[in-house]
Amino acid sequence: MSKLVAFAAIQGAYNIVGKVEGMYKRALEQYGPEQKLEFPNTGYFLPIIYSLLGIPVRNLKEAGEVLKIARKLLPYHVKNFNHLPYLGPLLDAGMSALFAEEIFEAIRYVDDPDFYYHSETCDIENGKIWLGAADDVVMRKRGVEFVDGSAPGFAAMVGAAPDVETAKLIVEDYQRRNLYVFMCANQNGTSLTEQLIEAGIQIGWNTRLVPFSPDISGAVFALGFANRAAMAFGGVKPGDYKRILQYNKDRVFAFINALGDVGAEWAANAAGCVNWGFPTIADTDIPEILPTGVCTYEHVVGNIAHEEMVQKSVEVRGLKTVVTKVDIPLSYGAAFEGERIRKDDLFVEFGGGKTQATELVEMADMDEIEDNKVTVIGKDIKDLGDKGGRLPLGIGVKVAGRKMQPDFEPILERQIHHLINYAQGIMHIGQRDIAWIRLGRPAVEKGFELKHVGQILHDMFHKDFGSILDKVEVTLYTNEADVKKFTEKARAMYKQRDERVENMTDEDEETFYSCTLCQSFAPSHVCVVSPERTGLCGAYNWFDCKASYEINPTGPNQPVQKGEVLDAKLGMFKGVNDFVYKASRQKIPQYNFYSIVYEPMTTCGCCECIAAVLPGCNGIMTVHRDYTGETPCGMKFTTLAGVMGGGQSSPGFVGHSKYNIVQRKFVAGDGGLLRMVWMPKSLKEELRAGLERRGQELGMPDLIDKIADETVGVDEATVMEFLQKVGHPALTMEPITG
Numbered sequence: 001m002s003k004l005v006a007f008a009a010i011q012g013a014y015n016i017v018g019k020v021e022g023m024y025k026r027a028l029e030q031y032g033p034e035q036k037l038e039f040p041n042t043g044y045f046l047p048i049i050y051s052l053l054g055i056p057v058r059n060l061k062e063a064g065e066v067l068k069i070a071r072k073l074l075p076y077h078v079k080n081f082n083h084l085p086y087l088g089p090l091l092d093a094g095m096s097a098l099f100a101e102e103i104f105e106a107i108r109y110v111d112d113p114d115f116y117y118h119s120e121t122c123d124i125e126n127g128k129i130w131l132g133a134a135d136d137v138v139m140r141k142r143g144v145e146f147v148d149g150s151a152p153g154f155a156a157m158v159g160a161a162p163d164v165e166t167a168k169l170i171v172e173d174y175q176r177r178n179l180y181v182f183m184c185a186n187q188n189g190t191s192l193t194e195q196l197i198e199a200g201i202q203i204g205w206n207t208r209l210v211p212f213s214p215d216i217s218g219a220v221f222a223l224g225f226a227n228r229a230a231m232a233f234g235g236v237k238p239g240d241y242k243r244i245l246q247y248n249k250d251r252v253f254a255f256i257n258a259l260g261d262v263g264a265e266w267a268a269n270a271a272g273c274v275n276w277g278f279p280t281i282a283d284t285d286i287p288e289i290l291p292t293g294v295c296t297y298e299h300v301v302g303n304i305a306h307e308e309m310v311q312k313s314v315e316v317r318g319l320k321t322v323v324t325k326v327d328i329p330l331s332y333g334a335a336f337e338g339e340r341i342r343k344d345d346l347f348v349e350f351g352g353g354k355t356q357a358t359e360l361v362e363m364a365d366m367d368e369i370e371d372n373k374v375t376v377i378g379k380d381i382k383d384l385g386d387k388g389g390r391l392p393l394g395i396g397v398k399v400a401g402r403k404m405q406p407d408f409e410p411i412l413e414r415q416i417h418h419l420i421n422y423a424q425g426i427m428h429i430g431q432r433d434i435a436w437i438r439l440g441r442p443a444v445e446k447g448f449e450l451k452h453v454g455q456i457l458h459d460m461f462h463k464d465f466g467s468i469l470d471k472v473e474v475t476l477y478t479n480e481a482d483v484k485k486f487t488e489k490a491r492a493m494y495k496q497r498d499e500r501v502e503n504m505t506d507e508d509e510e511t512f513y514s515c516t517l518c519q520s521f522a523p524s525h526v527c528v529v530s531p532e533r534t535g536l537c538g539a540y541n542w543f544d545c546k547a548s549y550e551i552n553p554t555g556p557n558q559p560v561q562k563g564e565v566l567d568a569k570l571g572m573f574k575g576v577n578d579f580v581y582k583a584s585r586q587k588i589p590q591y592n593f594y595s596i597v598y599e600p601m602t603t604c605g606c607c608e609c610i611a612a613v614l615p616g617c618n619g620i621m622t623v624h625r626d627y628t629g630e631t632p633c634g635m636k637f638t639t640l641a642g643v644m645g646g647g648q649s650s651p652g653f654v655g656h657s658k659y660n661i662v663q664r665k666f667v668a669g670d671g672g673l674l675r676m677v678w679m680p681k682s683l684k685e686e687l688r689a690g691l692e693r694r695g696q697e698l699g700m701p702d703l704i705d706k707i708a709d710e711t712v713g714v715d716e717a718t719v720m721e722f723l724q725k726v727g728h729p730a731l732t733m734e735p736i737t738g
């Protein structure tokens with residue numbers, strides 16, 4: 001390692017800390033010590049400081065204490081710094097710079113509340129480009145992708161490429177590899193973000209290209225994101241800095257790309273990132289930091305040509321990324337899933353209320369279909385002329401295979417949404433008979449035709465489900481009469497399927513399925529999924545787990561024999577307990593399927609909703625993660641998730657999926673859905689049909705109207721008043737204890 005780069009980094013840290021101290025002093029005079037400091041909508045305070053030091057900074061006064069720590073961390077004798085190759089002082093300098101920068105950004109939120117645009121996407125027309133800190137809703141939604149591997153990691157890109165073309169080249173390569181790109185800092189008056197805008201590339205969380213900040217201090221938003229994921233999904237406790245950093249090094253595959261001259265402040269940030277195990281790969285001739293100590297890879301690599309940057313970066317970080325190959329004339333990958341098709345770019349549209357669009361996956365006999373055959377019946381895109389327009393569409397997919405079962409049809413059908421969305425320049429919304437596809441003009445200019453929809457489904461079904469199917473044939477209909485006939489047939493099949501699922505009971509099934517996918521982040525957490533208790537993330541029901549087991553018999557979903565029923569009311573089963581005890585590595589001896597009060601199931605950070613007992617109302621409430629407001633239990637979703645999302649069983653609280661609320665066994669041991677006294681309004685509306693159906697079954701058709709929401713109030717007393725007024729059933733039930 002070179003003495004030079006270390007010297008620059010330490011000098012940079014001195015500059016940053018000094019600058020922030022000055023800013024802090026001014027802010028203190030201007031606002032006073034009690035001035036609130038925060039990033040928007042987060043339960044993790046200033047996350048780097050909170051996660052590593054365990055200090056929740058809530059106001060200027062508390063920030064002052066942290067600044068003192070940052071100052072102390074600066075290596076004392078800069079000029080005599082020659083303890084090389086010992087990295088300690090360099091790491092400390094980097095860390096002190098990051099602490100100071102986090103305070104800088106927090107004060108900026110006070111000084112200039114509109115500096116950052118608080119949204120998942122940019123509003124480029126109105127100049128709202130920089131998104132600043134991700135709030136907890138975004139962090140959970142996106143963090144899950146790092147958990148389940150759908151995003152292998154992130155590239156933090158600093159500065160600007162030499163030109164727009166190079167910017168585009170690098171970034172699209174990362175997109176194809178499903179990585180997130182976090183961007184900050186200018187170089188020579190421009191930034192990578194602005195270059196991408198110029199190239200017409202969509203930026204924002206939805207396309208995985210996240211413009212954090214025009215300043216280098218925005219690096220803290222990337223690192224803070226990583227640390228919050230470690231706390232939210234890994235159950236790592238704030239202040240346990242060793243585990244937070246180790247966790248990141250082991251599980252969050254991130255690295256920095258420095259584009260342009262690396263000045264002292266950039267060097268300080270790069271040094272800070274070495275603490276996380278995130279190396280810097282630069283396009284300039286900067287002195288390298290070679291592997292030392294426990295790290296087996298380089299920390300700083302310089303002089304990398306732009307064409308090699310992506311490959312070199314993933315190599316240095318030891319990341320395996322795969323570019324998905326499908327035989328279509330467009331780029332393809334998860335990063336393109338969230339693109340929008342703007343009105344001006346729209347060329348053709350199917351469904352969306354204006355025409356009928358329907359999708360159906362059906363199982364067929366092996367000799368009935370031909371693999372890789374795609375037939376288009378009716379007009380194709382090119383028949384629409386130069387102007388484009390609208391067509392009805394039926395997507396009929398037939399699959400056959402020795403291990404295929406009718407139960408897997410809906411699972412495959414659900415993939416159509418994201419598989420089509422992955423194509424660059426195509427948007428897919430909805431499913432079944434309310435599908436909606438929009439195709440942009442650029443996609444058509446690149447040669448996209450309807451047959452490519454079939455090609456995508458053929459290629460990807462084989463890739464993802466090759467172990468259960470051998471043949472995929474796709475027919476696309478665009479004649480109105482054909483689509484109508486196809487839709488009628490599809491509706492009859494949907495109905496059959498829905499009844500099959502709804503009529504299944506836990507009593508009828510001897511085999512449940514485990515899911516341990518979240519153990520990589522919450523080690524003691526084990527979901528056991530039964531027909532009437534869908535996985536708490538909402539992504540896995542019993543059928544999904546069963547299919548997943550058939551597809552990958554040694555994977556995270558294993559059959560669990562229910563065994564002896566120990567308690568039918570609370571839902572305790574001997575076979576399940578045995579499994580959970582083992583799978584939680586002796587942390588969790590047993591749990592109940594249908595209770596929130598007595599030994600509830602464990603909860604991990606990716607649950608869709610968290611229910612809590614409201615003793616003052618003799619009932620329970622639940623809240624989903626998109627609702628960021630206060631709740632009657634005194635905690636917001638993020639706080640609840642922080643308290644109990646690490647994989648433990650917490651009586652009085654339980655994580656569950658949205659759909660589980662309208663399943664018959666939902667907290668059945670504690671009185672069931674009739675106990676529900678409060679839910680956010682948006683959740684009530686989302687589940688309206690199911691809540692009405694369940695109300696009917698329970699002999700209370702207007703139950704939904706008796707459940708309070710935030711428009712009634714967010715404290716127990718107000719909710720109670722409402723319950724009395726409407727005569728809520730919970731008030732006459734036996735006392736809820738816990």
Ligand code: SF4
Nearest residue numbers: 515517518527535537
């Ligand atoms: Fe995680 Fe449970 Fe969902 Fe599996 S079912 S992904 S373990 S929350």
Ligand code: ZN
Nearest residue numbers: 518604605606
């Ligand atoms: Zn989880």
